Amino acid sequence: MKVIGIDYGSVRIGIASSDDAGIMAHPEKTIKIAEEGSPADAIKDVVSLIEKKGAEVVVVGLPFQLDGEKGKAAETVEAWVEQLTEELPDISIEMVDERLTTAAAQAKMKEIGKKTKKSKSIIDQVAAVEILQTYLQSQQDSALDGIGKGRVDPDLAAFHIDDDDDEENEFSDLGFGGGGGSWDVDGRNDDY
Numbered sequence: 001m002k003v004i005g006i007d008y009g010s011v012r013i014g015i016a017s018s019d020d021a022g023i024m025a026h027p028e029k030t031i032k033i034a035e036e037g038s039p040a041d042a043i044k045d046v047v048s049l050i051e052k053k054g055a056e057v058v059v060v061g062l063p064f065q066l067d068g069e070k071g072k073a074a075e076t077v078e079a080w081v082e083q084l085t086e087e088l089p090d091i092s093i094e095m096v097d098e099r100l101t102t103a104a105a106q107a108k109m110k111e112i113g114k115k116t117k118k119s120k121s122i123i124d125q126v127a128a129v130e131i132l133q134t135y136l137q138s139q140q141d142s143a144l145d146g147i148g149k150g151r152v153d154p155d156l157a158a159f160h161i162d163d164d165d166d167e168e169n170e171f172s173d174l175g176f177g178g179g180g181g182s183w184d185v186d187g188r189n190d191d192y
Contacts, residue, residue, distance in 0.1 A: 001018075001020075001022040002017065002054050002055045003025075003055060003132060003135065004049070004057070004059070005017070005025060005059045005061075005129065005131045005132025005135065006059065006060045006131070007128040007131055008061065010038075010039055010076075012030050012124045013030070013031045013042050015027075015029045015125065016028050016129040018136055022136060023136060023140070025136060026129065027125035027126060027128065028053075028128070029125065030125050043087055050091065057092045057093075057094065058092070058094070059094050059095075059096055059131060059135040060080075061077070061095070061098025061128075062078070062097060063077060081093060096134060096138075098130075
């Protein structure tokens with residue numbers, strides 16, 4: 001599942017994308033807003049990139065205040081997301097808490113010896129990676145929590161174990177002993 005992450009800004013919009021499996025995020029692009037323009041002007045470029053990448057989900061960072069409340073910045077992002085949603089009615093657009101992602105991005109840039117003042121266009125992409133990777137990790141954690149509880153995300157089929165209700169051995173449904181069954185990793189119902 002391809003996912004796009006967006007770090008919204010009034011001057012620059014950082015964009016990251018996932019790999020095709022929806023596991024890892026990587027920097028994609030920074031869209032700079034013209035001096036006399038507005039972030040709404042960038043929606044066309046954002047939509048174009050989302051369509052080109054074939055994204056199924058878009059994740060936008062929502063800047064909550066440190067106390068967890070929504071402030072003016074969050075309201076601005078929500079208004080921009082409404083405009084984006086109008087342009088992409090068939091794509092799921094989610095907002096996730098982005099508190100401290102810019103600080104985390106700056107720390108990572110510092111770790112690799114990049115000065116953040118000289119890397120403004122990159123910092124927005126790194127923040128978008130932080131937002132997207134947090135989302136992807138939460139999806140993976142949720143899917144793993146669902147294993148054995150009947151709540152497995154079909155997009156994470158590699159983690160799906162065929163529960164054939166063997167009661168001989170508690171590990172039989174995991175492919176360890178028991179009266180046999182199948183572990184469906186690639187859709188071929190491989191027997192063991």
